[in-house]
Amino acid sequence: MLCVIEGLLSTEEAGQVRHRLRGGQWQDGRSTAGALAQQVKSNQQLAPADPLAQQLGEQILARLGQHALFTSAALPEKIYPPRFNRYANGGRYGTHVDGxxxxxxGSGELLRSDLSATLFLSPADEYEGGELIIETEFGAQQVKLNAGDLVLYPSSSLHQVAAVTRGERVAAFFWVQSMVRDAAQRSLLFDLDQSIQALAGKLGVDDAEVLRLNGVYHNLLRGWGL
Incomplete structure (x- = not known):
């Protein structure tokens, strides 16, 4: 399932993050890539231990925790703290799959990457190229969103970032371990939850059928979760 979450950050908030990142200590992105990915990766990243990256990452995590659509789609158990990257001057990331x-x-705990996320921080009209291209069961999907919008997709997907031929593409990215490991089950729960929310808005949260469906949702989550 590929899910776009519009306006996780407002345009102004995304601009503020981008402004602060201009003073960051950018490094060669290949330093964090595996042996195969190093051969197809050409970008810059902030080091995970960079204080600026940690501070901005905490702000994004706080916003995610308040966002109902993200919670519904991801059912997050663990989130890898957001990192930040920058593509310019032909920078790209060839086809790869996330670890x-x-x-x-900080904790040493393992996270299983069920979902990958990219939060676009640069206005789409300020750079050319830079599309996130994700291989799905329906073919390759090109994603290029407005500043502040996020895309969530299975970490098992082959994906790439097209070369940026003008301007620069700045983004945050992170991974999620979901409470529901199976992607098909997670997708069904998401569709069911969204339908329940829509029906509750029309019929009220105390409607008998809304309550029945809500019970079905939670019993499925109880059976499929963790």
Whole structure:
């Protein structure tokens, strides 16, 4: 399932983050890539331990925790702290798949990457190229969103970032371990939850059928979760 979450940050908030990132200590992005990915990766990143990256990442995590659509789609159990990257002057990231297991900074716990996320920070009209191209069961999907919008997609997907031929593309990215490991089950729960929310808005939260469906949702989550 590919899910676009519009306006996670407002345009102004995304601009403020971008402004602060201009003073960051950018490094060669290949330093954090595996042996195969190093051969197709050409970008810059902030080091995970960079204080600026940590502060901005905490702000994004706080916003995610308040966002109902993100919670519904991801059912997050663990989130890898957001990182930041920049593409310019032909920078790109060729076709790759994200690592399956990651060590969470600070805790040493393992995170299984069920979902990958990209939060676009640069206005789409300020750079050319830079599309996030995700291989799905319906073919390759090109994603280029407005500043402040986020896309969530399975970490198992082959994906790439097209070369940026004008301007620069700045983004945050992170991974999620979901309470529901199976992607098909997670997608069904998302559709069911969204339908319940829509029906509750029309019929009221105390409607008998809304309550029945809400019970079905939670019993499925109880059976499929963790």
């Amino acid at each position: 399956a297991m990651m060590v969470l900074p």
